[in-house]
Amino acid sequence: MSFKTTATIASFGGKLLKLTHTSSTLSCDMALNLYLPPSAESSTQKIPVLFYLAGLTCTGDNGAEKGFFQKRASEKGIAIVYPDTSPPPPRVYKETGLEIGIGIEIAVENEKKSKLTKNRRTRHRRPRRILRLRHGAGFYINATRAPWSSNYKMESYITSELPTQLFASFPSLDSTRQSITGHSMGGHGALTLFLKNPGLYKSVSAFAPISNPVNCPWGQKAFAGYLGEDKDSWKAHDASELLKGYKGKAPFETLIDVGTGDNFYKQGQLLPENFVAAAKESGNEKGVVVRYQDGYDHSYFFISTFSTDHVNHAAKHLFA
Amino acid sequence: MSFKTTATIASFGGKLLKLTHTSSTLSCDMALNLYLPPSAESSTQKIPVLFYLAGLTCTGDNGAEKGFFQKRASEKGIAIVYPDTSPPPPRVYKETGLEIGIGIEIAVENEKKSKLTKNRRTRHRRPRRILRLRHGAGFYINATRAPWSSNYKMESYITSELPTQLFASFPSLDSTRQSITGHSMGGHGALTLFLKNPGLYKSVSAFAPISNPVNCPWGQKAFAGYLGEDKDSWKAHDASELLKGYKGKAPFETLIDVGTGDNFYKQGQLLPENFVAAAKESGNEKGVVVRYQDGYDHSYFFISTFSTDHVNHAAKHLFA
Numbered sequence: 317m318s319f320k321t322t323a324t325i326a327s328f329g330g331k332l333l334k335l336t337h338t339s340s341t342l343s344c345d346m347a348l349n350l351y352l353p354p355s356a357e358s359s360t361q362k363i364p365v366l367f368y369l370a371g372l373t374c375t376g377d378n379g380a381e382k383g384f385f386q387k388r389a390s391e392k393g394i395a396i397v398y399p400d401t402s403p404p405p406p407r408v409y410k411e412t413g414l415e416i417g418i419g420i421e422i423a424v425e426n427e428k429k430s431k432l433t434k435n436r437r438t439r440h441r442r443p444r445r446i447l448r449l450r451h452g453a454g455f456y457i458n459a460t461r462a463p464w465s466s467n468y469k470m471e472s473y474i475t476s477e478l479p480t481q482l483f484a485s486f487p488s489l490d491s492t493r494q495s496i497t498g499h500s501m502g503g504h505g506a507l508t509l510f511l512k513n514p515g516l517y518k519s520v521s522a523f524a525p526i527s528n529p530v531n532c533p534w535g536q537k538a539f540a541g542y543l544g545e546d547k548d549s550w551k552a553h554d555a556s557e558l559l560k561g562y563k564g565k566a567p568f569e570t571l572i573d574v575g576t577g578d579n580f581y582k583q584g585q586l587l588p589e590n591f592v593a594a595a596k597e598s599g600n601e602k603g604v605v606v607r608y609q610d611g612y613d614h615s616y617f618f619i620s621t622f623s624t625d626h627v628n629h630a631a632k633h634l635f636a
Numbered sequence: 637m638s639f640k641t642t643a644t645i646a647s648f649g650g651k652l653l654k655l656t657h658t659s660s661t662l663s664c665d666m667a668l669n670l671y672l673p674p675s676a677e678s679s680t681q682k683i684p685v686l687f688y689l690a691g692l693t694c695t696g697d698n699g700a701e702k703g704f705f706q707k708r709a710s711e712k713g714i715a716i717v718y719p720d721t722s723p724p725p726p727r728v729y730k731e732t733g734l735e736i737g738i739g740i741e742i743a744v745e746n747e748k749k750s751k752l753t754k755n756r757r758t759r760h761r762r763p764r765r766i767l768r769l770r771h772g773a774g775f776y777i778n779a780t781r782a783p784w785s786s787n788y789k790m791e792s793y794i795t796s797e798l799p800t801q802l803f804a805s806f807p808s809l810d811s812t813r814q815s816i817t818g819h820s821m822g823g824h825g826a827l828t829l830f831l832k833n834p835g836l837y838k839s840v841s842a843f844a845p846i847s848n849p850v851n852c853p854w855g856q857k858a859f860a861g862y863l864g865e866d867k868d869s870w871k872a873h874d875a876s877e878l879l880k881g882y883k884g885k886a887p888f889e890t891l892i893d894v895g896t897g898d899n900f901y902k903q904g905q906l907l908p909e910n911f912v913a914a915a916k917e918s919g920n921e922k923g924v925v926v927r928y929q930d931g932y933d934h935s936y937f938f939i940s941t942f943s944t945d946h947v948n949h950a951a952k953h954l955f956a
Contacts, residue, residue, distance in 0.1 A: 326933065327937040327940070329941075387941075617647040620648075621647055
C-alpha cells in the first residue's frame with residue numbers, strides 16, 4: 317500500500333516525484349508523477365491537490381513534462397497528481413484477439429494525430445507495437461464486460477484507491493481539498509468523475525474533452541468494448557448525459573478550452589457543443605465556460621498555453 | 637535556399653513553425669523549429685531573434701516542447717530558433733567503423749543520463765540504434781579531420797548559413813538583433829560562438845554548459861575525433877580558453893545556470909568553475925553571473941524552471 321519513489325526531480329522550486337505502487341483495483345503496478353510545491357515542505361498547513369488526467373495513448377509523463385502546470389502550482393501551493401491512463405490490457409485480449417477493434421481504431425487515430433502535428437519523434441507515446449496499443453485507453457470507467465472487467469477499473473482507481481494511498485503516504489496532502497482536470501479522454505474523465513461524485517472534488521476543468529462519448533466514434537468504440545452493446549448503460553459515463561441529471565452543488569461550474577484547429581474537434585470526437593446544450597437544458601449554462609481558442613490544435617502546445625488558467629480555476633475553488 | 641513549413645502550431649499567442657530546408661554547408665536536409673511571437677504579425681518593426689542550441693543526442697524539438705521559452709518570448713516579442721544538433725554522420729563512418737569511440741562514449745553517457753532521471757520513455761532522443769547514435773553530437777564546431785570534415789560544420793551552419801536563409805525567408809526577423817543561448821553541449825556552443833564572433837550576437841547565456849571541453853571527457857573525445865590529436869587546436873573551441881583572449885565589447889556579460897544535483901556537473905563534464913576562473917584571469921568576472929541552483933539536475937525540468945530568466949537576459953540586450 318505504499319509508494320516507491322524512483323526519482324526526485326527539482327522543478328519550479330518544488331519536487332516532482334516519480335512514483336510506482338501496487339494497485340489491487342487494477343491488479344498491477346502503476347507509475348505516476350506527483351508534483352509537490354515548495355509549500356508542501358514549508359507550510360504547516362496541508363496543501364490541496366489537483367488531479368490531471370491524460371488522454372488516449374498518453375501516460376502520466378506528458379502533462380508533467382509538457383503541460384507546464386508546475387509553475388503556477390508552485391506559486392499557488394497546489395500539488396498535482398499525474399496518473400497513468402490504464403493498466404496493461406488483460407492477457408486474454410492478446411490470446412483471443414477479442415476487442416481488437418478498439419486497438420485498431422486508436423492506432424489509426426493515433427497515426428492521424430501524429431501526422432497532424434508532424435511531431436511524432438518527440439511525442440510521449442507508447443511504442444506503436446500491437447501489444448502496447450491497448451494501453452492508454454482506460455476511459456476512466458469500470459469495465460463490466462469480459463475480459464476488460466477483470467482489471468480495467470480506472471474509475472475506482474482514480475476516485476478511490478489512488479487518493480486513499482496518496483493521502484496515507486503523503487500527510488502534507490489535504491484529502492478534503494481535491495480538484496480535477498484533464499485532456500481529451502482525460503477531460504471526459506475529469507467531467508464525468510466530478511459529476512458522478514458530488515462533493516468529492518472542489519472544481520473541474522478540461523482541455524478538449526470528449527464531451528459526449530455516446531455520440532462520437534471513440535466513445536462508442538470504447539463503451540461497446542468495455543460495457544457491451546446496451547447503449548443505455550453508456551449514458552452513466554457521458555458528461556453531457558450526466559450534466560442533465562446533475563444534483564450537486566449549484567451552480568455547476570467548469571472551464572473548458574477547445575482549439576478551433578483541433579482535428580479531433582473537427583471530426584466530431586469532442587462535441588463540446590453538446591455539453592453546452594446539456595448545460596442549457598439543465599439550467600447550468602451560467603457556470604459552463606467554454607472557450608474556443610483560435611487556431612489551437614490538440615497537442616501539448618495547446619495545453620501549455622492555457623494550463624495556467626486551469627490551475628487558477630482550481631485554486632479559486634480549492635482556496636475558497 | 638528556402639524553407640518548407642511542415643506544420644504550423646499555435647503556442648502562447650504566436651506560431652511554432654516546423655521547418656525543413658537544404659543545407660549546402662552540411663550537405664543534407666535539416667529540420668528546425670521557429671517560434672514567431674504574436675508581434676511578428678502585428679508589429680511594423682522587425683523582431684529580434686534568440687537561438688537556442690540543444691545538447692548531446694537532442695534535436696530542435698526538445699527546447700520547443702519542454703523548455704518553456706515561448707511564454708516569455710511571446711510577451712517580449714522575440715522569435716526563437718531551435719536548430720538540430722548535427723547533420724547525419726558521414727557514410728564512411730559506418731563503413732569503416734572510424735571514430736566509433738565517440739559514438740560509444742555518448743551512448744554510455746546517454747544511458748547514464750536516462751537512468752539518472754528514470755524518464756527514458758518520454759525523453760526526446762533519437763532511437764538508441766547504432767547508426768543514429770552519432771547523430772546529435774556536432775559540438776558546434778567545423779570538423780577538420782576526415783571523415784567528419786566532409787559535412788560536420790555546425791559552426792558555419794549556426795553562425796552563417798542558417799541565419800542567412802532565415803533572414804532571407806522571414807522578413808519580419810531582424811538580422812541586426814540576434815542573441816544565443818543553449819544547454820550542455822549547446823551551452824558550449826552558445827558561449828564559444830559568441831566569443832568567436834564579436835558583434836554577431838547581442839547577448840549570450842547558457843544552461844549547464846560544457847564550459848571547458850579541453851579538460852573534460854566529452855570534449856576531449858569529440859575534439860580528438862573532429863579535430864585530431866593536436867590539443868593546441870582544441871583551445872580555439874573552448875569557452876574558458878576563448879574568454880581569456882576576449883576582445884569584444886566590454887564588459888563580457890553572461891548568465892549561466894548550473895544545477896547542483898546535475899550528475900554531469902558532479903562528474904566534471906561541465907566545469908563552470910574553470911569558466912569563472914578564466915573570467916577572473918581576463919578581468920571579466922563582473923559580467924559573468926553563474927547561479928548554482930540547489931538540487932536541480934540536467935533535464936528540461938531544470939531548463940523550464942529558469943528559461944524565463946534567460947529570455948529576460950536576452951531581451952535586456954536585444955531591446956537595449
